[in-house]
Amino acid sequence: MKKFFAVMAVILFALLATAAFYFPLTTSEAQADFGVDPAEPDMPRIWDRSRSTFGKEDFLKERAEAYAIKRGIIDGNAPDPGARPAAVRKMEQQEIARDLLPPSEAKNALLAAWSPIGPNPIPNGSFPWSGRVIAIAVHPTNPNIVYVGAAQGGLYRSTDGGTNWTALMDNALSLAIGAIAISPSQPETVYVGTGEPNFSSDSFFGVGIYRIDNASTTANISGPFNKNAGNSDIFTGRGIGEIIVHPTNPNVIFAGSTSGLGGIGGAANNVLPSRGIYRSDNAAGASPTFTKMTGLAANTNASIRDLAIDPNDPNILIANAIIGGGTGGIYRSTNALAADPTTATFALVEAFNSTSTSELTAEFTAIHPAANADATFYAATGNLGGRVLRSTNGGATWTQQIDNNFCTPQCFYDIAVAVDPVNADKLYLAGSPTMVIGYSSNAGVSFTNSGSGVHVDSHAIAVAPSDPNTVYLGTDGGIYKSTNAAASFTSLNNSQFFATQFMGVSVHPTDPNFTIGGTQDNGTNYYSPTGTWARVDSGDGGYTVIDQNAADTTNVRMYHTYYNSISGTLAGYATRGTTSASWLFRGCNGSAGNGINCNDTNVLFYAPLESGPGNPNSIYFGTDRLYRSGDTGVTHTVVSQAPIESGVAVSAIGISPQNDNVRIVGLANGGIYGTTTGSLTLTNLDPSNTVPNFFIARAIVDPNNVNTAYVSMSAFGIATVYKTTNLSSGTPTWTLASGSAGNALPLVPASGFIVDPSDSNTLYAGTDIGVYKSANGGATWAPFGTGLPRVAVFDLAITAGSPRKLRIATHGKGMYDISLATAPTVRSPFDFDGDNKTDISIFRPAPGEWWYSKSSNGGNGAVTFGTSSDTLTPVDFTGDGKTDIAFFRPSTGLWYVLRSEDLTFYAFPFGTTGDVPVPADYDGDNKGDAAVFRPTTSTWYISNSGGGTTITGFGAAGDRPVPADYDGDGKADVGIYRPGPGQWWIQRSTAGLVAVQFGQTGDKTVPGDYTGDGKADIAYFRPSTGNWTVLRSEDFSFFAFPFGTTGDVPVPGDYDGDGKADAAIFRPSTSTWYAQRSTAGTLIQAFGQAGDIAVPNLFVR
Known part of the structure; x- marks a missing residue:
C-alpha cells in the first residue's frame, strides 16, 4: 500500500516521448571501461548519444515490451488469466501425489530443500539494494509494524521497524503485490491486492485480494477473493491499484482494478474481467464478494490506479480513472456508501488531457485536519512532466501547487506522494532521478530533495500514522526508512528481504560459488568464491556467460548483456578477462563496432548471449541474425541469414558443447533454425510448425548427444517443451516433451531449461511458478x-563441486540453490522392520522385554534386552534402515546396542550418571550417533559415527533437549525447550539459530515433519486438552487439532510411511494405540498391557 487509509497517492503519467538527460561519449570511451550516467543510474553509458534521440522513457518502454514478449503477450495476444493460478493449484496436487509416492531415492531427491543464496542485499556501500517495492502499509498505532509488497517478491512483514523481515505469502497464487491496506478499526486485519499496477510489461498479473487475520502474529491468510455475488471472477488477470478500508467498518472495502497483463498499459482487455472500482460489504466474512460501482464515467472498463477516502466522511471517495479522450483524470463520489454500490455516482472533477493517445494515471494522498470542515487531498501527476495538485474542499476542486517536471522523463513508471498524518502542509513527493524523494513544508509549493543514497525509481511512500517522523519509501532498489521526516534515509534491505529480479545466471567450471547474473534495474551481480555478493556493473543486467576454460577464480573471462535497442542504435554486450578488470563493450553503440551491425532490423531488449566450445569459448549473440566471435568479441562474423526472418528477433541460442558447428536458434515468433555442419545458412528445423508459434525462451543441445535438442517456450495455456532426437537429419522430428496429465509441466512459460550433463535423461525446467524435474x-x-x-x-x-547444485535465477526472489546429490534419506523413527513406517512398540520394564508390531506384515517381534532402570535409546545405529534396540545405563554411562541385522550386541562408554541420552543422526551419514545432554552444565556431547566427538554448550538449567532435523539437511540439530516461558531454541546446522515462543509449562514436545517438507516442525501436545499444535517450518504459521484426551501418552511417528509425522497417542488405561495417519486414515490397535512403556514416546520431553 502506498499509504495508510488517509494517506493515498495520486500519480499521473503519460507515455510521451520525452528527452532524457544525455551525456555524449565518444566511441573510444564507450569501448573502454563504462559505468552509469550520473543522472540516469539505470542506463549505462555505452552508446554515442550524439547519434541517437533514444531517452530514458524509450528505454523503459522497450524494457516493458521485452517482458511482455518474453511472457507470451505478443501483438495483443492475451493469455488466459486463469492459467497461472490453475498451474499453481495443479502444482499443489502434484506435490501431494509426489509426497504419497513410496519411499525411494528418486522420491528423496525430489524432496530436497531449496536454499536462498541472495543477493540479500545487493551491496551498495551504506545503502544496499534489493528489488522493486510497489506497496507499503504501516500499522496505525505502531510505527514499527510495516508490511511491504514487492513486484514479484511477495509480501513481507516487519514488527521491529525493518530490522527483521518475515515473508508471509510465498505460496500465494500470485507474488506480484499491487496494494496493501490495514483496517483502521481492526488493524490486525490486512488486505493484500495482487497484480502489479504499473505501466510496465514485466508487471505480473494478479488473482484478486487476500486477507490476513492476526497479521502481526500468526498471520492467518485467506483468499484470494475475486468473485462477485454471481460467482463470476472479477479480478484474476488484473492488477489491484489500491484498496481502501472503511475507517470504522472493517466489512467495507473499496478496490480499484487495473489492466494486469503486461502492466497497466496492457491493451488486451477484451478477454479479461471488467476493470473499475469494486466494493465489498462483507470483506471480513468467510467468503467476501464484490460489486462493481458502475457509476464511474461512461467507460465502464477503465483502470483505476488509485483511490482515496475522506477519513471523516467515507461517502467521499476520490478515484483516478485511466481513460483517453479527455475523460480520464480525478473522479469524485459523495455517496460511495450507497446501499446499492451500483447507484453510487461519480463526477469528473479534474480532467487530464493528453496530446497523444497515451493513458494517464494519478495517485492521491489525503488528510482531514480536525479543525477543517473538509478533507485535504493532494494529487501527484505526470501530466505535463510532473505536477502537484491540491484540494482543500474534499476533492471538489483542485489547484496546481507546482509544475516542476519532478518526474521527468519517466512519470509513466515511478511517482509517489504522501502527506503527514497530522500536518496538512507537510507533503512527501517522489519521482524519477530528478527527485527520488523530497519533502515540502508549504503544502507542495516547493520541495527539498532528500534522496541521497536512495536507489532511483520510487513507487511508494508511507508515513507512520502514529509517528509522522517515520517515513518508509519503496523504489526499484527495495525498501528504505527515515526517522527524521524524510530528511535522510537508511536502507532496510537486509539478509531477510529477497526481492531481486534476475534475468540470467552463469556459473564457473570448477568453483561452486563463483556466479554472475543480470538483474532488472540493479546491474550485473557477482557471487564470489567466498560466498559474498558484489554489484560489478550497473544498468539493466541481462544474460551472462562465463568461459568454461577458467582454471582459477581470478583469470576468468566473463560476459554480460545490457539492454539492446535498434531504435537506440545499441546492440552488443560487455566482457572482462579477470575479476578486477574493467568491462569492455563489444558491438554497435551508435557506430559500427566489432562487426555487429547497427542497421539490423530487430533485437530484443534482453538479447540472447551464448557460448560454444573452444579455448577461448566461442561467443554467440543474436539480433535478427546470429553473430559468432572466436576472439572474446573483438570481431564478429554473421553465421546465419541476414536476417533469419525479416523483422523477427533471435530469442534463444543453443550451441553443442561437443561441436561448435551444431547450432540451433529460436525466434521470438516461434521459428526454429539451425545447422549441424556450421553452415552460414541456417535450415528451418520446423517447417511443418509442429512446435507452436510462441516465443522460444530456450534452445538447448544435449551436452552428450549432438542429435538431441530441446526448445522451451514462454507462453500460457500450451505445453511448452519439445524435443528432437534426430537433429542432424536435416528435417528433425519434434515431439512433445512436457509430460501428460498429472505428470505434465504446468501450462505456463518455461523460461529456463537445462539438461544435466551427468545424465542426459535428467532435465530441469524453470517455469512461471517454480522448478520441475524430469x-x-x-x-x-x-x-x-x-x-x-x-x-x-x-x-x-548446475554448479561444479561436490555436491553439485542446481542454481536458479528467479524474477523476484533472488537466487536459490538445491543439492543434486542424493537428498537426505528420510527414515521413519521406531521402524524395527525396515519398511519406513513407525511400528507400534512397547517396553515391559520388569522382564526387560521389547515388543513391536511389524507394520510390514502384521507380525510381532519380541526380544529381552535391558532392565527397568535403563534409559531406552532405540535408533538406527548401524545404518541398515532398521531401528536398533538399544539402551543407556545411567549407573555406568554405558550404551548397549542390539544390531537389527543379526541380533548381536555391542557396548561402549559415553556419558555419566545424570546425563540425558539424546541419540540421533547428527553427522548426516544415516547412522544414529550416541549423544548425551548434561543438564548440570547444559553441554551436548555427540559421538559422531563418522568419527570424532562434538562438544557444544547450548541451553540452561531446566531446559529439555529436543534434537531433530529442523533445516532439512539430513543432520539432527541441537535444540532445547524451555518450559517456563515456552521457548524453543534451535541451533540449525545450515540455517543458523532460531528461537520462538511456542507452548507453555505442562506441554509435551513432539517435534516432527508434519508438513512433509523435509524439515522437522516445532510442535507440542497439551495433555490437559488433548490438542496438538504444530508450527510450520515453511513459514512459521501454525495449525492445531484435537487428538487424544487427558491421560493419553503422545507417540508421534510416521505410521503410514509418507514422509510426514502423524499425531498418535497410546492410551494406558486400555493399552490401545490411536494414530491419525495423514494418508491412510485413523489407525486403532490394541497392543500392550498395564505398566508397559510406549517406545515412540521415549523422546517426548
Missing part, C-alpha cells in the same frame, strides 16, 4: 524440491 527425458515431470516460493524462474545452471 528423470526420463521429458516423458514425465514432477515439482522439484521443497521450500521454493511460487516465483517465476528465468534461468538455471
